[in-house]
Every structure is written in structure tokens, then in C-alpha cells.
Amino acid sequence: MSLVVVGSVAYDGIETPYGKRERILGGACTYIALAASFFAKVKIVGVVGEDFAADDIAWLEDQGVDVTGLDRVPGKTFFWQGVYSPDMNERTTLRTELNVFADFQPRLPEAYRSQPYLMLGNIQPGLQSSVRSQMQAPRLTGGDTMNFWIDGHRDELLAAIAHWDFLMINDSEARLLSGEWNLRKAAEKIMAMGPKTLIIKRGEYGAILFRPDGHFIVPGYLLQDVFDPTGAGDCFAGGFMGYLAGLGMDGDLPRAALRRAVIYGSVMGSFCCEAFGPERFRTLTRSEIDHRYAELRDITDF
DSSP, X not given: OEEEEESOOEEEEEEETTEEEEEEEEOHHHHHHHHHTTTSEEEEEEEEOTTOOHHHHHHHHHTTEEEEEEEEOSSOOOEEEEEEOTTSSOEEEEEEEOGGGGGOOOOOOGGGTTOSEEEXXXXXXXXXXXXXXXXXXXXEEEEEOOHHHHHHOHHHHHHHHTXXXXXXXXXXXXXXXXXXXXHHHHHHHHHXXXXXXXXXXXXXXXXXXXXXXXXXXXXXXXXXXXXXXXTHHHHHHHHHHHHHHHHTOOSSOOHXXXXXXXXXXXXXXXXXXXXXXXXXXXXXXXXXXXXXXXXXXXXXXX
């Protein structure tokens, strides 16, 4: 049984107070898949150009990621470039070149369609619905979105999330989607739209898990140095969904398992920030992950 991850595979140019990288592997699908691969088998669906490096394909495969669904087509790979503020709380986009991603029409390989778990990265809601319809009978479907889709494709987005088990968004997106400033009220409205599990990501301040029977708050892991926050939210999603997929969970999610999944999500997001792009995952071990999980459990125990 595997987790299918759909989204962008890209190259990024990143500048933070700790340095600069002209071209480094990125994209939501990449971050989610790498984080989830420490917990479960992962199959990705994406598109790259002729410039996509063989070494990056090899890295994904070495991590146990199935790249059968990664199409290589004529043209250049999606490229994004941005610079972070001195406190890294704000990011300015310098370049966005969609390239081959502009015509991305995800088609799942036949072997992917019977898999039980689906994580939909931040892409057009209509494409998310198309992918969901290609799956035979997924036990658990979740996804991400952003302000652009909430503002400009609201009906399309509502049609997509109506069929999801969980939604992951940040606090500003939750407020925009719901029309409510108070996050508890916002969560109630969003869960009424379909997803019975809502995770509101709050960056360095952690995350809140909402369910109809209550909510759970986890702090962010305090790092001594944050080198690059790019992809941390996607790594949170990968840790969360990967952990549940590794347990073999279905749509009836026990409260304890969900809470552990949120902790693992926070852990994976924190590791992502310790190096540029997804580079920390080259050396990360499961024992390091479990040790940090235990740290978070201990500091929130009272």
C-alpha cells in the first residue's frame, strides 16, 4: 500500500540571511514525498522538463519514491526564485516560470489508481478533482490550497474539498475561505464544506488540528537556526499523511493517531528548515525523527 502524491516538482532559487542557492530541487510534490518517505511508500505524479537532473531522479528513487508518474516532457522545469526578509517571516517572489508545469494535466499510472492514500499538493482545484476521480477507492484523501485558488476559483475549490477527508491550510487561508476571523468559527464553517479534519498551519507557532469533536494545538519546534523555511508546510503535510499511511489508517481516524500525526508533521517541517531546500533529508534518519518527536511530546506534557 502506498501514498500517491500529486503536485509541482521544480527548481528553486532561494536567498535567506544564511546564504543563497541559485538552483535547488523544490516543489510541493517533492517536499511532501521526501518527508512522507520516512513513514510509508510513496508514488509521485508530476511533470519536469528536459533539464531535470538525473541525480535528482536518483535521489528520489534512493529515498524509496516511485517516480513512474513523473513525466519528462520537452521544455524547462518549473522554476521559482525568492528572497526572505532578515527575520524570514516574509518572502518576496523574484521570478516564477511555470514552463512545462503550465500545461500539467496529471494522469495516474494504472498501478497508482488502486492505492489507498492520496495527498493533493497545491495545484488548480479542477486538477485536484480530476486526480481524485482517477483513484478507485482511496481510504484517505487530503490536500492543500492557497489564497489564489480561494479568491479566483472558489466554486471549483469547494467542489474539490467536498470529497476530501482533510484539508491543510494556514490561518490567513482559513479566514479567507470561511469568512470568519475567529479560527474556531472558521474551522466549523470549513468542516461543514466536506473535510471532517482540518489542520491550520501556523508556521513557527505550530499547528491546530480541528475535528467535529474538538481541537488539538501543537507548538512549533524551537530551532536554534532556521536556514530556509521553504517547503516546511509541505513537509508538515508529508509527515502527517505519511505517518497515517504507514499505520494503514482508513477514513475513521482515531483521535490519538491524528494527534501523533500532527506531531510528526511538525517534526518534519522543523527538519526542513535546518538546511536549504530539501537538503536536510539527504542525511536525516528515522531515529533522529523519533527523538525529536519524543522531545515535542515531553515539552507539551503537563
